[in-house]
Amino acid sequence: xxxxxxxxxxxxxxxxxxxxxxxxxxxxxxxxxxxxxxxxxxxxxxxxxxxxxxxxxxxxxxxxxxxxxxxxxxxxxxxxxxxxxxxxxxxxxxxxxxxxxx
Amino acid sequence: xxxxxxxxxxxxxxxxxxxxxxxxxxxxxxxxxxxxxxxxxxxxxxxxxxxxxxxxxxxxxxxxxxxxxxxxxxxxxxxxxxxxxxxxxxxxxxxxxxxxxxxxxxxxxxxxxxxxxxx
Amino acid sequence: xxxxxxxxxxxxxxxxxxxxxxxxxxxxxxxxxxxxxxxxxxxxxxxxxxxxxxxxxxxxxxxxxxxxxxxxxxxxxxxxxxxxxxxxxxxxxxxxxxxxxxxxxxxxxxxxxxxxxxxxxxxxxxxxxxxxxxxxxxxxxxxxxxxxxxxxxxxxxxxxxxxxxxxxxxxxxxxxxxxxxxxxxxxxxxxxxxxxxxxxxxxxxxxxxxxxxxxxxxxxxxxxxxxxxxxxxxxxxxxxxxxxxxxxxxxxxxxxxxxxxxxxxxxxxxxxxxxxxxxxxxxxxxxxxxxxxxxxxxxxxxxxxxxxxxxxxxxxxxxxxxxxxxxxxxxxxxxxxxxxxxxxxxxxxxxxxxxxxxxxxxxxxxxxxxxxxxxxxxxxxxxxxxxxxxxxxxxxxxxxxxxxxxxxxxxxxxxxxxxxxxxxxxxxxxxxxxxxxxxxxxxxxxxxxxxxxxxxxxxxxxxxxxxxxxxxxxx
Numbered sequence: 001x002x003x004x005x006x007x008x009x010x011x012x013x014x015x016x017x018x019x020x021x022x023x024x025x026x027x028x029x030x031x032x033x034x035x036x037x038x039x040x041x042x043x044x045x046x047x048x049x050x051x052x053x054x055x056x057x058x059x060x061x062x063x064x065x066x067x068x069x070x071x072x073x074x075x076x077x078x079x080x081x082x083x084x085x086x087x088x089x090x091x092x093x094x095x096x097x098x099x100x101x102x
Numbered sequence: 103x104x105x106x107x108x109x110x111x112x113x114x115x116x117x118x119x120x121x122x123x124x125x126x127x128x129x130x131x132x133x134x135x136x137x138x139x140x141x142x143x144x145x146x147x148x149x150x151x152x153x154x155x156x157x158x159x160x161x162x163x164x165x166x167x168x169x170x171x172x173x174x175x176x177x178x179x180x181x182x183x184x185x186x187x188x189x190x191x192x193x194x195x196x197x198x199x200x201x202x203x204x205x206x207x208x209x210x211x212x213x214x215x216x217x218x219x220x221x
Numbered sequence: 222x223x224x225x226x227x228x229x230x231x232x233x234x235x236x237x238x239x240x241x242x243x244x245x246x247x248x249x250x251x252x253x254x255x256x257x258x259x260x261x262x263x264x265x266x267x268x269x270x271x272x273x274x275x276x277x278x279x280x281x282x283x284x285x286x287x288x289x290x291x292x293x294x295x296x297x298x299x300x301x302x303x304x305x306x307x308x309x310x311x312x313x314x315x316x317x318x319x320x321x322x323x324x325x326x327x328x329x330x331x332x333x334x335x336x337x338x339x340x341x342x343x344x345x346x347x348x349x350x351x352x353x354x355x356x357x358x359x360x361x362x363x364x365x366x367x368x369x370x371x372x373x374x375x376x377x378x379x380x381x382x383x384x385x386x387x388x389x390x391x392x393x394x395x396x397x398x399x400x401x402x403x404x405x406x407x408x409x410x411x412x413x414x415x416x417x418x419x420x421x422x423x424x425x426x427x428x429x430x431x432x433x434x435x436x437x438x439x440x441x442x443x444x445x446x447x448x449x450x451x452x453x454x455x456x457x458x459x460x461x462x463x464x465x466x467x468x469x470x471x472x473x474x475x476x477x478x479x480x481x482x483x484x485x486x487x488x489x490x491x492x493x494x495x496x497x498x499x500x501x502x503x504x505x506x507x508x509x510x511x512x513x514x515x516x517x518x519x520x521x522x523x524x525x526x527x528x529x530x531x532x533x534x535x536x537x538x539x540x541x542x543x544x545x546x547x548x549x550x551x552x553x554x555x556x557x558x559x560x561x562x563x564x565x566x567x568x569x570x571x572x573x574x575x576x577x578x579x580x581x582x583x584x585x586x587x588x589x590x591x592x593x594x595x596x597x598x599x600x601x602x603x604x605x606x607x608x609x610x611x612x613x614x615x616x617x618x619x620x621x622x623x624x625x626x627x628x629x630x631x632x633x634x635x636x637x638x639x640x641x642x643x644x645x646x647x648x649x650x651x652x653x654x655x656x657x658x659x660x661x662x663x664x665x666x667x668x669x670x671x672x673x674x675x676x677x678x679x680x681x682x683x684x685x686x687x688x689x690x691x692x693x694x695x696x
Contacts, residue, residue: 001103001104001107002104002107002108003104006104008399011395015392018388019385019389022381022385028377028381031381032381032384035381035384035385035388038385038388038389038391038392039388039391041392042388042391042392042394042395043395045392045395045396045398045399046395046398048399049395049398049399049402053402054402055402059346059398059403059404060395060398062182062346063346063395063398063404065178065179065182066346066349066350067391068175068178069175069178069179070349070350070353072171072172072174072175073172073175073353073357074353074356074357074380074384075171076168076171076172077357077360077361077380078360078380078384079164079168080168080361080364081360081364081373081376081377081380082377083161083164084364084367084373084376084377085370085373085374085376085377087367087373088368088369088370088373088374089370089373089374094377094381097374097377097378099370099371099374100371100374100375100448100449100452100453193224193225204238204242207242207245207246210246210249211245211249214249214250215249
């Protein structure tokens with residue numbers, strides 16, 4: 001058996017990469033992908049805990065299914081917003097999208 | 103023990119790569135080399151290629167893709183339900199039909215808004 | 222309680238869902254859209270008539286996913302009120318295009334469903350799902366003016382912030398699940414009070430969950446989206462966002478932290494106190510220099526969330542009552558203020574504070590109402606906002622959070638400056654030459670209701686205090 005902690009480290013690494021990506025990416029699509037990484041990190045955690053728990057009840061797996069659905073929905077909404085901003089201001093670089101400040 | 107488990111994962115990875123590589127290498131070794139312009143084209147017996155593959159796609163594809171994603175995800179909930187359907191009984195059937203009905207409302211909306219029509 | 226019996230308790234949600242779907246279908250097949258607003262309003266009224274009564278024994282609904290206590294009922298009443306007022310406001314809002322008004326009401330009713338579920342969830346899975354549903358709907362609502370650059374920019378910023386913070390919250394929830402083996406709040410609460418948890422671990426978990434809720438309530442450091450979104454969104458949506466998700470955020474915050482994680486109070490109190498102080502101060506200081514009234518109200522609403530947080534930090538019964546009353550008062554006055562902004566922008570076509578100069582001479586009724594709301598936001602007695610501030614500051618002093626109370630009072634004085642500035646512009650400056658167009662009747666009805674609410678809740682405070690006292694069922 002690969003120990004539980006290895007999966008959790010993988011999850012934590014994915015989470016960190018995701019957060020790092022959100023703060024460093026300029027491209028809105030890139031940020032969207034980083035956010036998906038965060039959600040998948042949570043999924044890995046949930047499934048790991050569900051698998052290794054003392055009394056497996058599958059709750060973590062169900063939760064992960066819901067998270068996948070939510071991730072798809074938010075990707076759809078996010079991409080639509082990106083299209084909408086591209087139509088209006090012809091860019092998806094978030095550092096160029098700065099009509100409003102302070 | 104841990105090493106052994108990772109070994110299985112590693113073996114799987116190596117075999118996967120080796121299989122794909124072997125297919126290419128073997129066909130490269132066996133095939134006759136007789137190039138001509140027709141044989142070198144992308145689709146030997148198909149369309150003649152026009153321009154680069156990196157072009158802007160019509161946004162219509164995108165809308166259809168979005169619809170696909172939604173109904174793709176629907177299956178995510180349908181499959182676990184089907185697996186234990188017999189144990190759950192009638193109530194779960196009604197619940198799932200309500201779920202599907204709400205999605206159908208979305209489909210009707212998209213249909214009426216012309217997502218599936220090409221201008 | 223079995224599944225079938227539980228359904229009785231979600232009748233309002235079912236009514237709203239049916240109403241929303243009928244509106245969507247109606248807007249597809251019928252070209253006359255004037256009746257849609259009335260229909261949406263009647264769905265809200267029907268839903269509020271079917272609100273379940275609170276019971277002596279709290280029922281276990283849907284495998285303890287939902288609950289039905291007096292605390293959730295308090296928020297359900299507020300949420301239905303908010304949605305009703307927003308529908309009235311948006312009927313009279315000219316920027317919302319007639320063509321898409323059906324979709325607007327559809328989304329709004331679904332938002333109401335998400336909020337109703339969020340305040341009554343008793344399980345982290347349900348809390349996450351309903352909050353995420355509310356977020357997705359708010360992103361779309363903010364982007365509703367699809368040819369407006371500000372609107373789509375605001376929506377993108379809101380989306381990126383929101384997705385990040387709910388992602389962080391989800392990660393926290395996954396760790397909570399790992400630690401306790403369940404996402405049921407009641408069971409987690411039992412495990413916490415048994416006291417087998419490492420303090421550092423629990424603090425990290427709480428911080429991660431706090432991140433997502435801070436975003437919903439626009440608390441520092443997750444407040445940066447608020448000004449841009451409030452400015453860019455259609456004003457009716459801004460009014461909705463400034464009260465709806467905030468009330469929900471506080472409801473969930475109170476339910477998770479003050480109810481279930483209260484045994485870890487000592488771990489999170491300092492952190493939340495710092496958040497409260499920074500939220501008040503940053504919101505107020507930046508609000509002073511704003512020239513756009515929507516943006517100014519955004520910073521003011523950040524600051525108001527800071528005041529509410531004081532009661533939450535105090536954590537006693539008095540503190541929680543203060544938060545609940547404050548949320549109620551804040552709902553009334555912020556809805557009113559944004560309603561007035563819409564009414565004025567309908568004929569001024571501008572949200573700049575300078576353009577409010579001399580409004581009193583042209584439109585005395587609206588300027589009077591706007592002044593009432595601004596005075597109430599300042600906390601001038603005897604309006605509703607005063608009692609909210611009074612309750613939370615009083616609770617803070619009684620529990621020896623002197624620093625917090627002092628910072629709160631200083632901030633209220635600073636805030637008086639920028640609220641009064643608008644009143645000064647309206648009453649003392651010379652008017653600019655702009656004509657006043659016809660005023661929408663539904664919007665005026667909404668404003669009349671809200672004004673009456675602010676005055677009554679300020680002058681006859683006792684029944685409202687009893688209501689709030691009854692609603693905080695935790696202690």
